[in-house]
Amino acid sequence: MRARSGISRLAMAPAALRRRSAAGLLAIVVVAAGAGCDVAGGGPGPFQGGEATRRVEKKATNPPPGLPAAFTSGQRLRWSACPAPSAAQGGGKAPGNGWECATMKAPLDYRRPRRATIDVALIRKGATGPERERIGSLLLNFGGPGRSGVVGLPEFADDYTSLGERYDLVSFDPRGVGGTAPVRCGKDGYGGGDACKKHSGRLLPYVGTSHTARDLDLMRYLLSDEKLHYLGVSYGTSLGGVYAHLFPENVGRLVLEAPVDPTLDHLLSDLNQVKAVQLAFDRFTRHCAGAYDDCPTGSDPAQAGRHVVRLLGRLDEKPAPAGGEELDGGLAASAIANFLDLGREGWRPLADALTEVMERGTGRKLLEKTNSHGSQRRAVGAAELGVRGETSDGDGTSAYVAITCADSNVRPGFTASEAMVKRIAAASPVFGKAWSRYVYLCSDWPFDGERANPDVSAEGASPILVVANTGDPTTPYAGARRMAAELGAGVGVLLTVRDEGHGSYPHNRCATRAVDAYLLDGTLPRAGC
Secondary structure: OOOOOOOOOOOOOOOOOOOOOOOOOOOOOOOOOOOOOOEOOOOOOOOOOOEEEEOOOOOOOOOOOOOOOOOOOOOOOEEEOOOOOOOOOOOOOOOOOEEEEEEEEOOOOOOOOOEEEEEEEEEEEHHHHHHHHHHHHHHHHHHHOOOOOHHHHHHHHHHHHHHHOOEEEEEEOOEOOOOOOOOOOOOOOOOOOHHHHHHHHOHHHOOOHHHHHHHHHHHHHHHHOOOEEEEEOOOHHHHHHHHHHOOOHEEEEEEOOOOOOOOOHHHHHHHHHHHHHHHHHHHHHHHHHHHHOOOOOOOOOOHHHHHHHHHHHHHHHOOEEEEEEEEEEHHHHHHHHHHHHHHHHHHHHHHEEEEEEEHHOHHHHHHHHHOOOOOOOOOHHHHHHHOOOOOHHHHHHHHHHHHHHHOOOOOOOOOHHHHHHHHHHHHHHHHHHHHHHHOOOOOOOOOOOOOOOOOOOOOOOOEEEEEEEEOOOOOHHHHHHHHHHHOOOOOOEEEEEEEEOOOOOOHHHHHHHHHHHHHHHHHOOOOOO
């Protein structure tokens, strides 16, 4: 499974919003195996080996600073069988045997911890190997923002089997998401900034990434770990980087895969990302023309973009039937980008999906890709899109907007926004129109954001492994170099993977060996891997 959820602004909106905005990108992706890579540079015990056992856990000695004892020495996580996901988490079935869930109390506002509290939803699966070889807990974030880790971890657990032998695998719902103080923005779903303020105004100033990073440190302590061991993908790399900045002394083995660019605000990130996805599309069309006799984009890669742009225009005028629903041009652009996130493994299925809509006039295969569960991507206000309902993503749409706008203080005026709309639209003939719709994401947000871009400088932290594909269409590779540099000399260690798609673990053998060696043995990869 590749990076679960891209920071790129269109890949992160939940399904309900993607379907209205026609601009989502799948964040669940699979990397082709074998490509090369280079380096630059406590409560009851969990289930063990499938049987319930009790572990005597020794408290960590370094609690989060400034918190009353009620949150630290006075709190014990009480693990029990997990219920079925709530409506806010997207619904579904309970994860079954081997999974435990708990609730952690945290301050709503860490600056005033004696006031209101929130409940943070946690899930874990105990290490399956011998207790003597257990390292501790490995916390995972699969991207977003707006993705439920309580739902995501059971979905993706098979990808982490080797890590799960020596770690308890732990995930959580970040603030504003699912089971953790869910943001609600109207009776029927996301109703815009005013509706969010009306229904969740008390929460909105406290759902940003820096607040969730502080929750991570409280989790670390209550899980009895002196250091945080963490694997974050896509948006999860921003969360991991902010944690390292706030708590460098508590950094254990951190892996940041498919990293965001911490030097850019969300509008410039959109611009860079749409350029990257266009380049990925161009690589696909060259492959298609040379490898497939039935290539739907034609035998001349130079003309492929024009064919698809005309297709998207026709779909905007007359959407294609798709199993009782309809596929318009924006949804088709979303689906194409989702296939590209899959890397080379998505190229043949993308060709088949395009053939279906071009030759048979039906959009089932493309529409299925826009509905792929697990993607949280950029959203805009309901006043523009008429967004209602959150369906399989639970409260993901509202959470995505709330977290993004809590993090970002970028509120450009009309003139600057229109100029950025034009830049984004011009940057990609295939995807620019869809991407440009999101410039006004936070324009009507009722609270100021925290920063233009996250501070991830982490002087004094242990080495942090940054893993990136050169052909990533969602979090462009240049951002990985900047992430490693911003973490600091001797801290950020960049593993470059020469591959397509969004993310590397576990399908790229080189990257998987490197990540496992670091998380399991503390061994950093060498140049020339």
